[in-house]
Amino acid sequence: MAGSEPDPRRRIVAGAADMISRRGLTATSIREMAKHAGAPLGSTYHYFPDGKQQLATEAVRYAGDLVSRSLRRELPAGPAAGLQAFLDMWRTIVLDSGFRAGCPVLAVAIEEPPTDDLPPALVAAAEAFDQWETLLADSLRAHGADPGEAAEVATLIIAAVEGTVAMCRAKRSIEPLDRTAAQLRRLIDTVTPAER
Amino acid sequence: MAGSEPDPRRRIVAGAADMISRRGLTATSIREMAKHAGAPLGSTYHYFPDGKQQLATEAVRYAGDLVSRSLRRELPAGPAAGLQAFLDMWRTIVLDSGFRAGCPVLAVAIEEPPTDDLPPALVAAAEAFDQWETLLADSLRAHGADPGEAAEVATLIIAAVEGTVAMCRAKRSIEPLDRTAAQLRRLIDTVTPAER
Numbered sequence: 001m002a003g004s005e006p007d008p009r010r011r012i013v014a015g016a017a018d019m020i021s022r023r024g025l026t027a028t029s030i031r032e033m034a035k036h037a038g039a040p041l042g043s044t045y046h047y048f049p050d051g052k053q054q055l056a057t058e059a060v061r062y063a064g065d066l067v068s069r070s071l072r073r074e075l076p077a078g079p080a081a082g083l084q085a086f087l088d089m090w091r092t093i094v095l096d097s098g099f100r101a102g103c104p105v106l107a108v109a110i111e112e113p114p115t116d117d118l119p120p121a122l123v124a125a126a127e128a129f130d131q132w133e134t135l136l137a138d139s140l141r142a143h144g145a146d147p148g149e150a151a152e153v154a155t156l157i158i159a160a161v162e163g164t165v166a167m168c169r170a171k172r173s174i175e176p177l178d179r180t181a182a183q184l185r186r187l188i189d190t191v192t193p194a195e196r
Numbered sequence: 197m198a199g200s201e202p203d204p205r206r207r208i209v210a211g212a213a214d215m216i217s218r219r220g221l222t223a224t225s226i227r228e229m230a231k232h233a234g235a236p237l238g239s240t241y242h243y244f245p246d247g248k249q250q251l252a253t254e255a256v257r258y259a260g261d262l263v264s265r266s267l268r269r270e271l272p273a274g275p276a277a278g279l280q281a282f283l284d285m286w287r288t289i290v291l292d293s294g295f296r297a298g299c300p301v302l303a304v305a306i307e308e309p310p311t312d313d314l315p316p317a318l319v320a321a322a323e324a325f326d327q328w329e330t331l332l333a334d335s336l337r338a339h340g341a342d343p344g345e346a347a348e349v350a351t352l353i354i355a356a357v358e359g360t361v362a363m364c365r366a367k368r369s370i371e372p373l374d375r376t377a378a379q380l381r382r383l384i385d386t387v388t389p390a391e392r
Contacts, residue, residue, distance in 0.1 A: 105366075
């Protein structure tokens, strides 16, 4: 996910997304995020004057947008193509990192906020999930799924793939993703009868 | 998940499981786990001489066994009853904690090991997932599911519920769990024709 972003600010954001997906947000300092992105600490404070929470929020949005762009690109060919793009992205991240990296949105989602206020990074995580679900649900509806069922299946797809990435990391195996993928493909076929 | 364990050693383990599910493992010190369980730090080192990784491993096993026991208790009534027990457990944890706690097994699964050696807590997380999947898959097979499909559906169920818990925490809403539950119930009906 870090990729090779040419823009230095964006490179720091991409590096932060990768690091949060590996270690979680609380356990990662802004100093480590800067180092991970190969950026001087000073430039990190220059670009992100509000500090770690600002950088983390942008990192979550970066990951959210990366997935959303991929979904928007592939969904015109149908929900199965969107699912495949979503699966392929996580497969690459998990395998290329030796099961060490995963989804920064999930990582932020499962960390308790330090106070009762909702931290902006957590709000960004909720927005990323919402966006992915909406894109998938709209596509399912456009391909003949019942509206209520489309919403349920979209949530299930996002949740199942996110959960499976975590299982793959624990097991050091990509097999859970293959199993989940097979079932989700079949489910999409079932709820979009126009496609069969 | 902390519950009210009468045994002091077990109370520390249960408290650690709860804390890991809220904050992750790397971000939690053994001192904080002791404090969270209301135990003196000295007794924590007494019970867990190998320190944080030992306590974390037992915490993951504790959570794994809690779920497995619940599944073993409910699955004789069929896979749908097992799913319901799994869903009910996470619903209670998420709602009772105000969306702050979740699954310690997932939390440990998505943290990069500090070295190339597999930490025992991560191995315990993989074992917990395996155990839950095996229990569900065996039940699905016993109720008429095709063996290969039973394995896929069991993985999907565990992954989807785990991922949904994370989505609920990010969104501060239990709605994702209701959506996922509806689809998983339907899927179990589809693959266990003997039950319909």
